[in-house]
Amino acid sequence: MSEIKFDIIKNIGILSEGNKGWRRELNIISWNGRKAKLDIRDWDETHIKMGKGITFSKLELKQLKDILNEIDIDELDIE
Template identity: 45%
Template sequence: MNNERISYKVIANVGTLAKYPTGWSKEVNIVSWNEGPAKLDIRDWSPEHDKMSRGITLNADEVQRLIDSVQSRDAIAMLRDMARPPRTNGYER
């Protein structure tokens, strides 16, 4: 097990995706981890930003590929279609 501390600096908040009753929020931030190059970061944060969940970090090229993939596949429409409850019969209500 690695006992080294992880350092981070939230450079900029890009946006908040969700807020929870616990006070935590799912955020998109630009973060430098262990004094490395800044990356786009998506994860849940405590109100004081002293605790966080597991998340995902993407460099600029990966962010662009993600945006291109979502747009080309119209992923938002796909998700909305999947969220609709299945019909139990052949009639729309």
């Protein structure tokens, strides 16, 4: 299995932090030298180890933003 290369272009923000120091972050990341995408995933304190995550292209991010703007978060039955 080949090594995954990444470059965190910009940290947008921290969404949450676990009790072991790992943080769920929103970042702009270039994976394997490709064009940067918005990325949400868990990272260790040194940004060497990472958990599974999800990336969004600009078009996908626009769609997600439109969807989120249409819902009332307070009415969702979620934790």
